[in-house]
Amino acid sequence: MTDAVEAGAAGGAWTPVGRGIDPEVCSRWRLTPGRVLGDRAAGTWEATRGGAACVVKYFGAAAFPDWRYPLRVAAALRAQGWPTPEPVEEPLAGPDGVWVLFHRLPGESVRPADADRPAEEHARGRLLAEFHEAAADTGIADQRGGFTGPAERVADPELEHWLRAHELACPAEGRMLRACRDAAVGWFADNPVPDAPRSVIHGDFAPWNLLFDDGRLTGVLDFEATHHTFQVADFALSWRGYQDGVLRGYDEVRALSDLEWHLVRPVFWAWLFIGVKDLLAAHYGAAGRTGAPPDLGWQITRLRKHSPLLASKAGRGGALGSW
Template sequence: MTAPDPAICARWRLVPGALLGARSTHTWAVTRDGRPHILQRLDQPDWRYPLRVAAALREQGWPTPEPAEEPWATPGGVWLLTHRLPGRPVVTGGPDTLAQQRHRGRLLAELHAALAATGITRQRDGFREPAGLLGDPELERTLTAYERLHPDDGRLLLAAREATLAWFAANPAGAAPRGVLHGDFTPWNLLFEDGRLTGVLDFEASHRNFLVADFALAWRGYQDAVISGYHEVRPLSDLERRLITPVYRAWLFLGVAGADPATLDLRWNVAHLRRSTP
């Protein structure tokens, strides 16, 4: 899908622009009456959950995307129109500088405090904590079928699942802090203008988990300064530090269970499994 549904554009009087992203959620730049907006087609489970999280943060003064219309549910997915926030990402791909990573870690710790203050405690439908995700028999069946098609990558994925599941069995983590996460606290999801934070974007993976699970993509296995900056605001316990790598590895299996092995492309997941550990 390279262009939004014409019926959507007609309903909301939109002039479609560039496709901004299509990895999981299709996102377009659009205008209405000359004003910039963002149009998205959502198909994630419990899609109202991230909207509630973003709204609760906005009530505390965090700059999150504000809907310009009520979401419109169609057989092909849910359409969301939001006002476009000002500013630009510091970088749009790859790692930021060490100082920028440290600043992002501090921001993430502050965001976690704000998320705790929202009072949202419910888990999002379709999401589980790492041990439950890894222990799903459907995940093992999917990976076994994937291994038959891609022997080397499939073998690595199955071994990583087994080893990480064994880690959780041997290391009880019940005392580790949990809360609602952003889910993709990467440089390109943070907007700045004149050094001021003007936008926190992309809550589509928001759910409840160990707080250190938010390092899954914020840290990405190699940006240790993010963890250092976070620790400056909210010190991490020894248990949380030990949790970072297994939780990160478990995150790489999100959305895999039950998928069609013939259409799965897990090269990104494999590449990140090979990342260094903190």
Template sequence: MDASATGYPLPPSEVTGRLGVQVEGYLGGRANTQWLVTAAGSPLVLRRYPAEPLGDVGYELSVLRRLNAMGWPVPVPVDDPIDVDGHTWCLFSRLSGASRTVADPKAEQRARGRLLAELHADTETLGDLGQRPGWHRAEAVVADSELYRGLAAYQRLFPWQARLLRWHAERAHERFDALDLGNRCLIVLHSDFNARNLLFQNGKLTGIVDFESTHLNHRASEFALAWQGRYDEVLHGYEEVRPLDEVDRALLAPTLWSWVLLGVAENIRRMTSDSIEPHGFDWQVGRLLRRSPLMGSEAAPYPGN
């Protein structure tokens, strides 16, 4: 069977042969690519990691195994990963259910916040795993001198966007420095706790997927994607289970801005070296301009508008 016969890309025959699987369907993906497969009649999922994974793959697999042992419905690796064709490949258990249609967005957000708080009660026990190789705490992103050197070069291409990005980077850096974070408890984050990554069947949670960015960080960093500066009900639901403290609240804006700025320095380097077409970081700009009452003192509009 080849891609022309199926209408979708297929894994190399070396992969299917070594793992003893037959391809049933294609799930696609963003960073990771996945296929529905069977092995000896058992339904599984085959994942291909990008040539440069988002950090050490073994760390992600350890998180999944530990959460599965705690009773969470997460995809579990059924064997050690293999390296073929410049990529890492791994087989996972297949979860039932599907992401559900959201009829009441606010109710969904609040319920997701409560579920996230329950998950954090267990991921905070995984601190012995340490930091995932290749990842850093939120404050390190906006303390990176490469980011500011890049933004200085980028200002020649897009002056207004460069000023906006730099303002938020500097403001986040100031907020981190103003807080006593030295002995702050860090937890292992899911890092993409969106509705699409939760599976349900007959109203019951059957799966939490997409742990590709799991790493150790501040609890508030989890809200960068789960809240995004706009889905306030997620935070309200979370606090029904696990109230935020004063420092958590002070971290909401700077951890969000830090996450938005992640990878900007590398993108600028590639733009200025002609590796990619220069662009105005529209996605980042849109999210940095968001404001919520939950940001406290940082809820004031960007002064450069």
């Protein structure tokens, strides 16, 4: 799941990290539970069964109503030879969420030193372009439940309402976020049906979600944010507003059109608002609310990133940073 939607992950007596795998699940699947993997609110753990390494994931019903969709996308890519997580058993579904048991894929993620980051970004951009070709070939064109397109997301009047409420509480931060939303709405109003390639996307094509063994790709992990949209939306968490090597590598394999270069920024802005409406509504809409306003530092940090390459291709971002 992406950083931007972590706050929404939910549900059930045994959600999250900290409580571990439900003992009934361990008994049913004959598992020896291991350590938690990461700090995602969805819940991901190591486990073994009969000596075989596995991974257990929990999808809360509130945050992942269409949990079968990422499994379907991963299976369609696996059929084309991409190493994606494969379930060992049929998922265990309950009223509050779903448990899924996967084979653990071999290999390790690449954590490049600073000097090696440009090469890693470039290689990952090239790989993402190849991934998108395969994603388009899956033929999956329906939208995942709970997701919308970027234009619909930023045009949501409820999002605007709660951003204004947040601006009253946090003027500088709220003003920046609302300006971002307004700029994205304006771009899509001027370009209502962008003729740009669409397919299912991965959603978080970051180094930690790619496994390698001696330079060979052995795993593409974490399809929790996969949905159908513009392919350039996958830059949101691969390029992240500044990793220009990703864009350069991608463009070498599949040349981006002029329209796509101009589309990168508004879909990136729209991605920053995934989950934000519900987060703000839960705080500002609560009767007798107390406590600090929601932390939207993740969004603000990314709005302040600088991309010389995007600025050269699509102009600067005006009041929304120096892109």
